[in-house]
Amino acid sequence: MIVSLRSEPQERLERLVAAVTAVPARYRGLLDRFGDLDEIDAMLRDRGEPTSWSALEHIHHVADALHSWAKDVVAVADDDAPHRHSLPMDVPRTGSNGAPSRVVLAALHAAAIDLSRAASRVAVERSRARAAGDELATKVSEMLEEALDEAEAHLAQVDAVLGTAVRRRLQPA
Numbered sequence: 811m812i813v814s815l816r817s818e819p820q821e822r823l824e825r826l827v828a829a830v831t832a833v834p835a836r837y838r839g840l841l842d843r844f845g846d847l848d849e850i851d852a853m854l855r856d857r858g859e860p861t862s863w864s865a866l867e868h869i870h871h872v873a874d875a876l877h878s879w880a881k882d883v884v885a886v887a888d889d890d891a892p893h894r895h896s897l898p899m900d901v902p903r904t905g906s907n908g909a910p911s912r913v914v915l916a917a918l919h920a921a922a923i924d925l926s927r928a929a930s931r932v933a934v935e936r937s938r939a940r941a942a943g944d945e946l947a948t949k950v951s952e953m954l955e956e957a958l959d960e961a962e963a964h965l966a967q968v969d970a971v972l973g974t975a976v977r978r979r980l981q982p983a
Contacts, residue, residue, distance in 0.1 A: 858971065869968060887931065
């Protein structure tokens with residue numbers, strides 16, 4: 811019988827860190843279904859309607875959100891602040907639709923790494939003090955679940971936006 815030295819909250823946190831690390835690959839896999847980045851650049855920027863978000867704006871928003879959660883995780887781990895997500899979640903960042911798509915994807919990758927590292931730091935530093943570490947691991951796990959929910963919701967939106975853009979391009983003029 812193998813006995814784990816990690817607690818259930820620590821193991822949960824480690825699973826969530828792995829899921830956050832996989833976010834950029836999931837987005838890239840979705841984009842690859844539609845074509846090479848250079849080929850789909852116009853579709854990535856297509857809003858469909860003036861009040862809609864483009865796929866690129868959704869991706870940039872997720873990058874911004876993951877960076878914000880990374881700062882929140884560090885603050886919670888350092889007991890500097892209670893959990894609060896300060897990024898406006900209802901509007902895309904101004905100018906994000908004009909950014910090069912490769913830069914936006916690189917920002918998403920960097921943000922996922924930042925959040926993963928911040929959460930991993932919690933797992934490592936706090937695992938020695940089991941009770942305090944478990945409480946913190948639970949709190950950070952909840953934050954990571956929120957981040958993953960946000961990333962998943964926007965991944966679905968990117969899929970929908972690109973699907974609509976493809977259908978519009980295939981319609982006869």
